[in-house]
Amino acid sequence: MSPGCLVFLFCLSCAVVSSIRGVFLEPDQDVSLPVGWKYVGRVSATDQILLTFALKQQNVNKLEEKLEQLSNPDSPQYGKYLSLDQLSRMIQPSEETLQTVWTWLGNLGIQDCSTVQTLDFLNCFMSSSTAEKLLTGSKFIHYTNGHQTLIRSLAKYEVPEGVAEHIDFVGGVHRFPSQKAVISKAWKAGQHREANFHLGVTPAVVRKRYNLTASDVGSHENNSQAVAQFLEQYFHQLDLVEFMQLFGGNFVHRTKVDKIIGHQGGIKAGLEASLDVEYIMSTGANISTWIFSNAGRHKSQEPFLDWITLLSNMSSIPWVHTISYGDDEDSLSVAYLKRINIEFMKAGVRGLSILFASGDDGAGCREVRKGRNTFRPSFPASSPYVTTVGGTSFKNPFQITFEVTDYISGGGFSNVFKMPDYQAAAVNSYLKRIKSLPPDTYYNAGGRAYPDVAALSDNYWVVTNLIPIPWVSGTSASTPVFGGILALINDNRFQQGLPALGFINPLLYKIQENGTSGAFFDVTIGCHYGCLDEETKGRGFCAAQSWDPVTGWGTPNYPELLKVLLQRKDHHP
Numbered sequence: 001m002s003p004g005c006l007v008f009l010f011c012l013s014c015a016v017v018s019s020i021r022g023v024f025l026e027p028d029q030d031v032s033l034p035v036g037w038k039y040v041g042r043v044s045a046t047d048q049i050l051l052t053f054a055l056k057q058q059n060v061n062k063l064e065e066k067l068e069q070l071s072n073p074d075s076p077q078y079g080k081y082l083s084l085d086q087l088s089r090m091i092q093p094s095e096e097t098l099q100t101v102w103t104w105l106g107n108l109g110i111q112d113c114s115t116v117q118t119l120d121f122l123n124c125f126m127s128s129s130t131a132e133k134l135l136t137g138s139k140f141i142h143y144t145n146g147h148q149t150l151i152r153s154l155a156k157y158e159v160p161e162g163v164a165e166h167i168d169f170v171g172g173v174h175r176f177p178s179q180k181a182v183i184s185k186a187w188k189a190g191q192h193r194e195a196n197f198h199l200g201v202t203p204a205v206v207r208k209r210y211n212l213t214a215s216d217v218g219s220h221e222n223n224s225q226a227v228a229q230f231l232e233q234y235f236h237q238l239d240l241v242e243f244m245q246l247f248g249g250n251f252v253h254r255t256k257v258d259k260i261i262g263h264q265g266g267i268k269a270g271l272e273a274s275l276d277v278e279y280i281m282s283t284g285a286n287i288s289t290w291i292f293s294n295a296g297r298h299k300s301q302e303p304f305l306d307w308i309t310l311l312s313n314m315s316s317i318p319w320v321h322t323i324s325y326g327d328d329e330d331s332l333s334v335a336y337l338k339r340i341n342i343e344f345m346k347a348g349v350r351g352l353s354i355l356f357a358s359g360d361d362g363a364g365c366r367e368v369r370k371g372r373n374t375f376r377p378s379f380p381a382s383s384p385y386v387t388t389v390g391g392t393s394f395k396n397p398f399q400i401t402f403e404v405t406d407y408i409s410g411g412g413f414s415n416v417f418k419m420p421d422y423q424a425a426a427v428n429s430y431l432k433r434i435k436s437l438p439p440d441t442y443y444n445a446g447g448r449a450y451p452d453v454a455a456l457s458d459n460y461w462v463v464t465n466l467i468p469i470p471w472v473s474g475t476s477a478s479t480p481v482f483g484g485i486l487a488l489i490n491d492n493r494f495q496q497g498l499p500a501l502g503f504i505n506p507l508l509y510k511i512q513e514n515g516t517s518g519a520f521f522d523v524t525i526g527c528h529y530g531c532l533d534e535e536t537k538g539r540g541f542c543a544a545q546s547w548d549p550v551t552g553w554g555t556p557n558y559p560e561l562l563k564v565l566l567q568r569k570d571h572h573p
């Protein structure tokens with residue numbers, strides 16, 4: 001070999017090395033194996049992997065601005081929502097982004113892909129050996145939790161430098177589904193001594209407490225509401241029939257879900273699915289209801305991401321969505337958090353109301369290092385672009401009187417998202433007024449604070465697998481209750497030719513700060529729990545007058561809430 005040839009070879013390898021320099025898209029994603037999961041074995045080279053590419057969108061600043069205008073009651077733009085087509089034109093990825101990603105995938109022969117109407121997600125099937133070539137560093141493995149087997153990579157992935165700027169993250173690699181599920185205390189032996197004479201929460205109790213009369217039911221033919229859940233759970237229409245027979249009482253209601261989206265293969269119904277549907281259809285009575293049920297169609301799919309993707313592929317979709325799902329904010333990469341947050345903005349400009357349960361761990365707790373704790377916010381509860389619902393219980397469990405904090409009610413401050421303007425006055429007033437706040441190393445006082453509102457979360461009756469089950473608790477009960485009430489208010493708005501409520505937070509905080517509307521029952525008693533340590537004595541935050549990070553503005557007084565949410569006709573002649 002001549003020296004000239006050597007130089008040539010050397011330079012060639014330089015070029016190759018620099019062209020495949022990789023960039024980690026999610027360097028901060030927690031990739032430890034979650035508790036309850038264990039290693040099964042390495043994938044075989046031909047195992048199919050389904051990856052979701054979140055393509056970089058255009059005009060994200062414009063989207064944010066648009067949402068501010070559309071959800072601000074003082075703006076002339078208020079309620080002038082975009083169709084999915086209009087949204088798509090605003091934010092779809094650039095031609096350059098689409099080309100770059102297609103070329104990158106095409107070079108490895110990846111062609112089995114489908115996109116969404118907004119073109120910003122791409123789902124592609126490929127063999128695991130191709131996936132590992134595409135995502136440098138990834139190593140796919142089968143894991144099981146006993147009833148479900150998944151494919152994930154605990155090793156982090158890189159993409160080529162030239163591609164990285166066109167992609168937010170790749171889904172289907174790292175995140176395990178959150179396993180936080182609603183429980184019934186009846187299933188824990190010995191915890192229900194008073195079960196025989198306690199009546200528990202039923203539709204009649206919820207409707208009475210929130211001042212819904214028998215005639216407060218939906219009647220607009222185009223109104224709709226939905227629940228979404230992502231556990232390995234199924235819903236049975238017959239449970240709903242029996243539930244309404246037992247508890248349906250004196251209000252007009254439906255006994256059938258109109259649309260179930262997702263795989264429904266299971267024999268046993270899940271408690272969470274039953275709870276969500278039975279209660280959204282009790283407050284949002286006589287309103288068309290859908291279920292999004294997705295435990296992952298494919299072993300490498302992330303169920304929650306699958307739902308997010310679906311929203312961008314359906315032009316006609318219910319107005320209100322309630323979701324009992326959450327994960328520790330610190331376990332998710334910032335790239336993922338930011339992108340999912342943009343997805344909520346996209347829902348908002350379409351006039352959709354997205355409600356999340358605030359979680360059942362109070363302020364949460366995380367050990368930063370030995371002997372040093374902080375609170376642990378939950379996501380999507382901590383997103384500034386969703387409405388987050390906390391939990392309460394009756395002061396006297398034997399009477400439908402006033403509510404106090406349910407100590408499990410999730411609440412606190414995001415460590416990633418800064419406090420949005422719409423809540424700054426309310427939150428800062430709380431922080432200033434309250435003398436006994438937790439030590440300031442436990443939370444980020446400048447972050448998005450949640451919840452926004454609350455509803456009962458304790459001792460519900462649910463019918464599942466045709467059996468009435470008492471003592472079901474959690475903010476996953478409060479969320480559909482509040483969602484159904486918003487759907488009912490939408491119904492009234494539609495009757496009057498007004499647009500849907502959409503992203504309600506800016507309006508909500510405005511109404512409440514305007515004085516004594518009486519739209520909410522302020523919850524002022526009780527604290528939720530946090531870290532079991534000396535410094536905080538097990539306490540997170542405490543409820544107080546006006547807004548607080550345990551129960552938000554409080555629980556809904558339907559007739560008054562309806563009144564204030566109907567009176568904004570001025571901009572819609």
Ligand SMILES: *[C@@H]1O[C@H](CO)[C@@H](O)[C@H](O)[C@H]1NC(C)=O
Binds near residue numbers: 122313
């Ligand atoms: C979006 O909808 C279209 C048309 O129904 C379908 O062909 C496509 O596969 C869907 N995309 C995804 C990612 O599911």
Ligand SMILES: *[C@@H]1O[C@H](CO)[C@@H](O)[C@H](O)[C@H]1NC(C)=O
Binds near residue numbers: 209210211557559
């Ligand atoms: C709603 O309920 C509360 C408490 O149960 C009650 O004091 C109030 O008068 C009711 N009606 C209205 C219209 O607020």
Ligand SMILES: *[C@@H]1O[C@H](CO)[C@@H](O)[C@H](O)[C@H]1NC(C)=O
Binds near residue numbers: 252
């Ligand atoms: C129930 O809703 C339907 C439209 O979806 C409407 O036609 C009917 O009148 C409603 N029933 C009552 C009692 O309002």
Ligand SMILES: *[C@@H]1O[C@H](CO)[C@@H](O)[C@H](O)[C@H]1NC(C)=O
Binds near residue numbers: 221222
């Ligand atoms: C419901 O939607 C359909 C289709 O968009 C429309 O034709 C109809 O007028 C709507 N009904 C009402 C009561 O607004």
Ligand SMILES: *[C@@H]1O[C@H](CO)[C@@H](O)[C@H](O)[C@H]1NC(C)=O
Binds near residue numbers: 564
């Ligand atoms: C605030 O109160 C005033 C006077 O009661 C009322 O005219 C106005 O509509 C209210 N604004 C909001 C956002 O509720």
